[in-house]
Amino acid sequence: xxxxxxxxxxxxxxxxxxxxxxxxxxxxxxxxxxxxxxxxxxxxxxxxxxxxxxxxxxxxxxxxxxxxxxxxxxxxxxxxxxxxxxxxxxxxxxxxxxxxxxxxxxxxxxxxxxxxxxxxxxxxxxxxxxxxxxxxxxxxxxxxxxxxxxxxxxxxxxxxxxxxxxxxxxxxxxxxxxxxxxxxxxxxxxxxxxxxxxxxxxxxxxxxxxxxxxxxxxxxxxxxxxxxxxxxxxxxxxxxxxxxxxxxxxxxxxxxxxxxxxxxxxxxxxxxxxxxxxxxxxxxxxxxxxxxxxxxxxxxxxxxxxxxxxxxxxxxxxxxxxxxxxxxxxxxxxxxxxxxxxxxxxxxxxxxxxxxxxxxxxxxxxxxxxxxxxxxxxxxxxxxxxxxxxxxxxxxxxxxxxxxxxxxxxxxxxxxxxxxxxxxxxxxxxxxxxxxxxxxxxxxxxxxxxxxxxxxxxxxxxxxxxxxxxxxxxxxxxxxxxxxxxxxxxxxxxxxxxxxxxxxxxxxxxxxxxxxxxxxxxxxxxxxxxxxxxxxxxxxxxxxxxxxxxxxxxxxxxxxxxxxxxxxxxxxxxxxxxxxxxxxxxxxxxxxxxxxxxxxxxxxxxxxxxxxxxx
Numbered sequence: 324x325x326x327x328x329x330x331x332x333x334x335x336x337x338x339x340x341x342x343x344x345x346x347x348x349x350x351x352x353x354x355x356x357x358x359x360x361x362x363x364x365x366x367x368x369x370x371x372x373x374x375x376x377x378x379x380x381x382x383x384x385x386x387x388x389x390x391x392x393x394x395x396x397x398x399x400x401x402x403x404x405x406x407x408x409x410x411x412x413x414x415x416x417x418x419x420x421x422x423x424x425x426x427x428x429x430x431x432x433x434x435x436x437x438x439x440x441x442x443x444x445x446x447x448x449x450x451x452x453x454x455x456x457x458x459x460x461x462x463x464x465x466x467x468x469x470x471x472x473x474x475x476x477x478x479x480x481x482x483x484x485x486x487x488x489x490x491x492x493x494x495x496x497x498x499x500x501x502x503x504x505x506x507x508x509x510x511x512x513x514x515x516x517x518x519x520x521x522x523x524x525x526x527x528x529x530x531x532x533x534x535x536x537x538x539x540x541x542x543x544x545x546x547x548x549x550x551x552x553x554x555x556x557x558x559x560x561x562x563x564x565x566x567x568x569x570x571x572x573x574x575x576x577x578x579x580x581x582x583x584x585x586x587x588x589x590x591x592x593x594x595x596x597x598x599x600x601x602x603x604x605x606x607x608x609x610x611x612x613x614x615x616x617x618x619x620x621x622x623x624x625x626x627x628x629x630x631x632x633x634x635x636x637x638x639x640x641x642x643x644x645x646x647x648x649x650x651x652x653x654x655x656x657x658x659x660x661x662x663x664x665x666x667x668x669x670x671x672x673x674x675x676x677x678x679x680x681x682x683x684x685x686x687x688x689x690x691x692x693x694x695x696x697x698x699x700x701x702x703x704x705x706x707x708x709x710x711x712x713x714x715x716x717x718x719x720x721x722x723x724x725x726x727x728x729x730x731x732x733x734x735x736x737x738x739x740x741x742x743x744x745x746x747x748x749x750x751x752x753x754x755x756x757x758x759x760x761x762x763x764x765x766x767x768x769x770x771x772x773x774x775x776x777x778x779x780x781x782x783x784x785x786x787x788x789x790x791x792x793x794x795x796x797x798x799x800x801x802x803x804x805x806x807x808x809x810x811x812x813x814x815x816x817x818x819x820x821x822x823x824x825x826x827x828x829x830x831x832x833x834x835x836x837x838x839x840x841x842x843x844x845x846x847x848x849x850x851x852x853x854x855x856x857x858x859x860x861x862x863x864x865x866x867x868x869x870x871x872x873x874x875x876x877x878x879x880x881x882x883x884x885x886x887x888x889x890x891x892x893x894x895x896x897x898x899x900x901x902x903x904x905x906x907x908x909x910x911x912x913x914x915x916x917x918x919x920x921x922x923x924x925x926x927x928x929x930x931x932x933x934x935x936x937x938x
Contacts, residue, residue: 363602437521692860
């Protein structure tokens with residue numbers, strides 16, 4: 324269901340609480356009328372020389388009590404209403420974050436991080452200002468203006484009241500003229516803040532690249548441009564607010580001028596007393612505060628409206644990937660049998676399909692390896708298996724069921740994936756490995772780390788598994804991050820294990836140890852391995868070679884070598900590369916040997932000869 328309001332819905336949901344705040348504010352407003360009345364009485368008694376010491380003391384006491392009552396009830400109403408604004412502040416952020424979690428990866432690929440942060444911080448803060456200062460000032464203005472005008476008409480003079488308040492409708496015209504302008508400029512300010520935040524986030528995330536390529540000056544220039552733009556947008560908004568406030572103050576000042584001139588004339592002609600004149604101007608002073616605040620309220624409301632539109636655009640975004648209407652929620656587990664039937668898939672922004680007519684079967688407990696050039700569609704196939712995108716109906720089946728009919732929480736809880744980017748969170752190593760709704764014990768955490776061949780590295784850290792990682796796990800090396808990601812996937816004991824090029828950052832020796840440790844884990848589970856190294860995929864039950872989104876070859880390691888196609892070419896190329904690297908390593912070792920004093924020349928030559936034959 325589409326949401327149309329944020330602030331108004333909050334007011335409706337907490338209407339009784341707002342009514343209590345309104346009642347407290349009304350009592351405060353009534354008490355504010357007591358002081359001008361007492362001032363008028365005091366002035367009249369004083370002018371007629373009838374004021375006694377006792378009367379003066381009583382008037383002072385009543386004014387003191389009225390002031391105390393105003394302070395108590397006004398403060399209570401502010402606390403009550405401001406508390407509600409903080410509740411809305413918390414609720415919006417909760418709703419926003421929960422909704423973000425339902426959206427697909429495609430949504431986040433097309434948005435900048437800074438813009439999302441701006442929504443969660445800046446826009447929400449503006450909405451809070453609306454419910455905090457805006458609603459309070461509106462309620463106070465409605466109550467105080469109504470009560471004050473009625474009192475001025477009934478206790479002083481209706482004509483003077485009418486003429487004095489006659490300029491005030493101009494504020495309505497000003498509000499209308501400035502409304503769209505302030506709203507438009509508020510949107511510009513929020514977008515400028517989003518751009519500035521994105522610039523900072525990008526700089527911090529890429530600080531190593533910036534320093535490596537000596538781009539500090541360029542980054543300063545780019546940040547300066549965004550910063551100046553943000554300042555310029557804020558200046559425009561400040562100018563509009565200031566102009567509106569100045570014009571509003573001018574209208575209010577003109578009302579005071581009318582009051583002083585006409586009221587003075589009426590006093591001189593005996594139509595009203597001096598005390599009534601004093602009381603009238605005191606009542607008018609009470610009006611000026613709320614009326615002046617209405618100008619600020621207009622600005623706040625327009626800014627709030629702009630922010631509300633931005634937030635509603637997010638909250639009303641339907642997730643691309645969600646539980647299907649035909650989803651079978653009786654499914655609680657998966658065995659892991661995979662079947663792909665004639666799968667073709669295109670990304671929303673792409674003109675060419677990423678996958679074309681893919682058909683394959685992976686029986687439960689067997690392994691599938693996928694190899695191919697960069698951009699051939701390997702990761703796309705995996706993303707469809709975990710439904711980061713929706714595959715066409717009837718093309719991807721798990722245990723004989725269309726994957727679209729399997730509830731997302733069941734699907735993803737039974738698939739363990741090691742992605743390419745090895746993202747780690749800014750928490751402890753233990754929490755990163757045990758990143759799952761299910762709690763894990765220390766023994767399970769350590770066993771997963773041992774299988775992933777990262778236990779020894781962790782044991783060397785001062786706090787071992789309680790070591791806190793930096794942002795995105797930056798305090799670990801690339802290979803260590805990959806192995807922690809592997810441990811995070813296998814600890815779930817999922818029905819399906821997916822390794823998306825997850826051994827690229829480790830050396831061949833560590834790769835062999837990891838694969839050896841994974842044998843027991845993979846034995847009863849369906850496993851998909853995406854890799855560039857033949858060594859990591861050659862033992863798979865079946866191997867698929869993708870080229871430009873299509874299956875070019877399939878078979879076992881031996882049958883594909885015998886075929887002499889793309890797979891065989893890749894295999895022989897890697898053998899040649901390894902041989903060259905091995906030869907270069909031996910040459911480096913020979914150079915070192917030549918520099919060691921006392922090394923027999925014959926031994927050095929023998930080493931070269933042996934190295935040459937071995938290479």
